[in-house]
Amino acid sequence: MTAQSPKRRVITFGTFDLFHIGHLNILKRARALGTELYVGLSSDELNMAKKGRNPIYDYEHRKQILESLRCVDQVFKEESLELKVDYVKQFQADVLTMGADWEGKFDFCKPYCEVIYLPRTPSISTTELIEIIREI
Template sequence: MSRVITFGTFDIFHVGHLNILKRSAAYGNHLIVGVSTDELNFSKKNRYPICPQHSRSAIVQELKCVDEVFYEESLELKREYIINYRADVLVMGDDWAGKFDEFKDICEVVYLPRTPSISTTELIEIVKDY
């Protein structure tokens, strides 16, 4: 059994999120998703997500391609998450290309292209302009 892990905020869930999760799931037969906590998001982007972590986690958990969900509380714990969830493959968007190569000693690392022309940040900016 091949276990795949990926991470994300998944705020204002859109087709780009769905695409990367479905494509991540194709790398194994058990997909584990770390959903960034509200506090982790604030520390990265200096703003809280629009949707709270329990709502974002609930949406991700309901997807049929997702087997397991947990809260990612710290970027510095990625190695521990990979080990603790016994992941064989780490999948991330290609906007992170090269940034997680340090984990190649414990799992395969794959960077997938993002869905063009959609991002949560862009959606938030569009809504703010109305």
């Protein structure tokens, strides 16, 4: 009989609006870093504060999409950018992972967990999709 591997909890954050292949890729890669994946989903209010616009899909719809993915174990509401360390502690995360476009911006969490920046899927972003839709 082999000993069971210890749980390794991974946490990530995002808006995940207009869900696309880039979102799926980064979530699958995040999950591959551990045994559980916790996703902090930006509230509609937080999205407005950080991006200056409401998401296309409201929080509940985005949450349902994320909860339907096999690679996601739990979705929780992220209500403040300043609470990253609190969320890491609350979910006892061993790893915090974000897209490489955030490189260095979450290093303040390193005293509490490992921080890993993952490469993004080339040539796709929600912002670009919204711009293309607006042009049409």
